[in-house]
Amino acid sequence: MQGDLFAKKRRDSLVFFALLIAITCVSIVITKYDVEKGFTSIPKAISWAFSNFYPNEKSLEKLPDILLKLKETVLISVAAASVASLFALLFAIFGSETTGINGFMRKITRGIATLFRNIDVSAWAMILLFSFGQSALTGYFALFFGSFGFLTRAFTEAIDEISSSSVEALQATGASYFAIIFQSVIPTCLPQIISWVLFMIETNIRSATLVGILTGTGIGFAFNLYYKNLNYHTASLVVIVVVVAIMIIENLSNYIRRVIL
Amino acid sequence: MLLELRQVSKQYGMNTKALSDIDFSVKEGEFVSIIGPSGAGKSTLLRCINRMIEASNGEIIFDGANVLGSNKKELKMIRRKIGMIFQHYNLVNRLSVIENVLHGRLGYKSTIAGVLGLYQEEEKEQAVKLLQILGLEDQIYKRADQLSGGQKQRVGIARALIQSPKMLLCDEPIASLDPNASKIIMDHLRSISTKMGITILINLHQVEVALKYSDRIIGVNQGRVVYNGSPDDLTEEQIHNIYGSEVGELILDLGGKHAG
Ligand SMILES: Nc1ncnc2c1ncn2[C@@H]1O[C@H](COP(=O)(O)OP(=O)(O)O)[C@@H](O)[C@H]1O
Ligand SMILES: [Mg+2]
Numbered sequence: 063m064q065g066d067l068f069a070k071k072r073r074d075s076l077v078f079f080a081l082l083i084a085i086t087c088v089s090i091v092i093t094k095y096d097v098e099k100g101f102t103s104i105p106k107a108i109s110w111a112f113s114n115f116y117p118n119e120k121s122l123e124k125l126p127d128i129l130l131k132l133k134e135t136v137l138i139s140v141a142a143a144s145v146a147s148l149f150a151l152l153f154a155i156f157g158s159e160t161t162g163i164n165g166f167m168r169k170i171t172r173g174i175a176t177l178f179r180n181i182d183v184s185a186w187a188m189i190l191l192f193s194f195g196q197s198a199l200t201g202y203f204a205l206f207f208g209s210f211g212f213l214t215r216a217f218t219e220a221i222d223e224i225s226s227s228s229v230e231a232l233q234a235t236g237a238s239y240f241a242i243i244f245q246s247v248i249p250t251c252l253p254q255i256i257s258w259v260l261f262m263i264e265t266n267i268r269s270a271t272l273v274g275i276l277t278g279t280g281i282g283f284a285f286n287l288y289y290k291n292l293n294y295h296t297a298s299l300v301v302i303v304v305v306v307a308i309m310i311i312e313n314l315s316n317y318i319r320r321v322i323l
Numbered sequence: 324m325l326l327e328l329r330q331v332s333k334q335y336g337m338n339t340k341a342l343s344d345i346d347f348s349v350k351e352g353e354f355v356s357i358i359g360p361s362g363a364g365k366s367t368l369l370r371c372i373n374r375m376i377e378a379s380n381g382e383i384i385f386d387g388a389n390v391l392g393s394n395k396k397e398l399k400m401i402r403r404k405i406g407m408i409f410q411h412y413n414l415v416n417r418l419s420v421i422e423n424v425l426h427g428r429l430g431y432k433s434t435i436a437g438v439l440g441l442y443q444e445e446e447k448e449q450a451v452k453l454l455q456i457l458g459l460e461d462q463i464y465k466r467a468d469q470l471s472g473g474q475k476q477r478v479g480i481a482r483a484l485i486q487s488p489k490m491l492l493c494d495e496p497i498a499s500l501d502p503n504a505s506k507i508i509m510d511h512l513r514s515i516s517t518k519m520g521i522t523i524l525i526n527l528h529q530v531e532v533a534l535k536y537s538d539r540i541i542g543v544n545q546g547r548v549v550y551n552g553s554p555d556d557l558t559e560e561q562i563h564n565i566y567g568s569e570v571g572e573l574i575l576d577l578g579g580k581h582a583g
Contacts, residue, residue: 231413231479234373235486236402236430241437245426246415253417 117299124296128284128303135280136307138198139266142205147213147259150175151248154217160226161247163239172218178211183269187276196278204273205266213262220254221247253323260315267308324384325351325489325522326372331381333367333546341367342546345381351489354516354523356533359543360566365526368543369492372524373405374398386489403430406483406521408493412475414482416468420459423467423478424450427485446485453481457511473504480511484521491515493525497532509536530562 090097155161157171181189186204194200228250232242248255274282281304288297326349333342341364349355357365370376372383374390383390388401406427414423428446429437454463457477462470467478476496483491493512497505513536516523527533533540534554542550542557542565550561 227409227411227413228415230375231407231409231482232426232429234375234402234405234407234492235427235482236399237426237432238399238429238434238437240434241429241432244438245429245440249415249417 114294115298116295117302118295121293121296121299124288125299125303128281128296128300131281131284132303132307134198135270135274135282136267136311138202138280139205139270140263142202143209143213143259143262143266146206146209147217147255147262150210150213150217151255153210153214154221155243155247157214157218158221160221160224160229161243171214175211175214175218178207179215181207181211183208184272184276187273191277198277198279200277201270201273201279204277205270208269209262209266212265213258216258217251217255220251220258224250253319256322257315257319260318264308264311264315267304267311271304324348325353325386326524327382327384328372329382329384331368331371331378331383333364333371333376334379340546342371342378345546345548347541347548347551349490349522349524352516352520352522354513354536354538355525355541356537356539357524357526357541357543358528358530358533358565361528363543364546365543366494367546369494369524369526372492373402373407375407399430403486404489406486406488406491408476408479408483408491408496410495410498412472412479414467414475414478417466419464419466420454420470420478421447421450421463424454424481424485427482430486450481450485453484454478457481471504472500473507476500476504476508477511480508480515484515484519488521490522490524493523495526495528498528505532512536530566 089095153171153175156163156167157175159168162168162171183204186207187200190200190203194203224247228246229242232246237245270280271282271285274280274284275286276282278286281300285297285300285304288294288300328345328347331342331345332340334340345368357368359365367376371378372385372390378391381391385401386404388397390398390401393401415426422440425440425442425446428442432441435441451460451463454460457480459474459477459481462474467475470478479496480491491512496512497508500508509532512523512525515521525537534557537554539552540550540554540557541548542561544565544567549564550557
């Protein structure tokens with residue numbers, strides 16, 4: 063019996079790896095990807111980065127300008143995450159098993175959230191470019207929609223996970239639906255909610271760089287501008303500024319998390 | 324009669340008949356224990372009374388009101404006159420003790436006041452007073468998750484009492500507590516019934532506890548009332564009837580009682 067089980071497991075993993083290798087080979091053939099050239103170009107890329115992609119003295123003059131763009135990006139990211147979190151909370155409450163009003167509402171809200179979540183922010187940026195053109199608004203809405211989808215899902219799971227026991231107790235006292243949400247569900251989930259919003263802000267600053275390239279705003283625009291003008295030194299400075307900003311925000315949110323949890 | 328159940332039945336899904344034709348009534352101020360093996364339908368029965376679970380059939384009259392026929396607003400009025408106490412206390416763990424107690428006032432509030440948690444000064448004083456009565460004056464501002472099980476259950480009792488209830492429904496309130504804490508909780512419930520005149524309907528798993536504290540015992544087995552009478556008249560055979568095959572260990576407890 064047991065021997066059979068192990069033999070079966072071994073066979074299953076063998077089949078799995080065989081399939082994986084087959085798929086990889088087929089993809090390489092179809093895309094005409096040159097494996098050897100792919101690997102040999104890595105050292106070349108690294109040596110290029112070291113000889114060109116570093117900030118020099120002249121690029122530092124651009125720092126104030128870059129920081130200004132960074133500020134714009136950070137603010138948009140924070141605004142998108144926090145406004146999205148309000149909408150997401152509403153949708154999560156209506157979509158959760160514990161607090162949803164009925165099965166129909168649950169399906170609708172979950173459906174909308176899934177739709178928004180499965181469209182990537184860069185895809186949102188492209189779509190919104192048609193309606194808003196290259197403006198900060200496009201970037202904002204792209205991040206907003208992405209955040210909304212993700213946060214709805216995260217919040218729904220947070221609400222589903224809390225035991226419904228205190229909700230039951232408040233129902234038994236005759237408390238109204240929204241009183242129960244605000245007195246029981248939100249206080250219980252608040253640490254997770256804050257934690258996810260912080261995570262979303264970090265993620266948004268990362269994506270904002272890419273979204274900025276597409277929408278011509280913020281730090282992404284700055285990077286794109288210098289890069290296209292072959293001003294690699296300044297472009298590298300932009301990258302460093304973004305990395306430092308993300309690290310600062312990550313540390314800040316870890317600190318806040320420690321305090322609230 | 325404060326509470327009357329007539330022919331109450333509950334069916335879960337297609338084939339689980341949790342309650343069949345339950346008939347009994349409870350007088351004002353009475354301390355009534357419902358005993359029976361697990362799965363007998365005790366929790367379901369208790370929750371049908373304040374409609375946390377919808378009964379499938381029958382009639383429930385509480386304090387002159389038709390519970391099963393009441394609309395949303397009437398149900399709110401009924402629920403706030405019935406306090407509920409749970410096996411797992413069901414507190415909001417991240418909030419303070421006093422906030423948890425004040426939750427018992429939410430049934431008296433408009434949605435706005437409830438959402439914002441606006442409580443009157445008298446309500447806060449009342450909460451403090453109840454906590455003192457229950458021996459929790461030192462934990463008033465502690466977070467609920469810092470309390471022991473017995474203390475949490477007393478917070479649960481305070482939350483129920485601040486509703487100014489006519490009746491308390493207690494679903495196995497001592498099942499998760501050690502004997503010491505259990506005794507404290509049962510003594511409080513008994514004195515709530517005797518001194519405050521609040522009716523108590525309590526699900527218990529332990530026969531000996533039910534015998535010691537109750538004015539009346541209702542035995543439930545497989546969703547039916549199989550005993551309804553004074554604890555003094557409960558014979559071994561009737562306990563056997565109530566508990567079915569689980570009876571072995573219980574007879575020992577009862578032997579102790581008769582010996583003492
Ligand atoms: N939500 C539910 N859905 C389906 N069956 C349930 C549900 N709750 C309880 N039951 C069933 O109803 C019966 C009575 O349960 P319960 O009232 O919890 O008994 P007790 O509290 O006496 O242990 C059991 O057979 C249980 O499995
Ligand atoms: Mg039960």
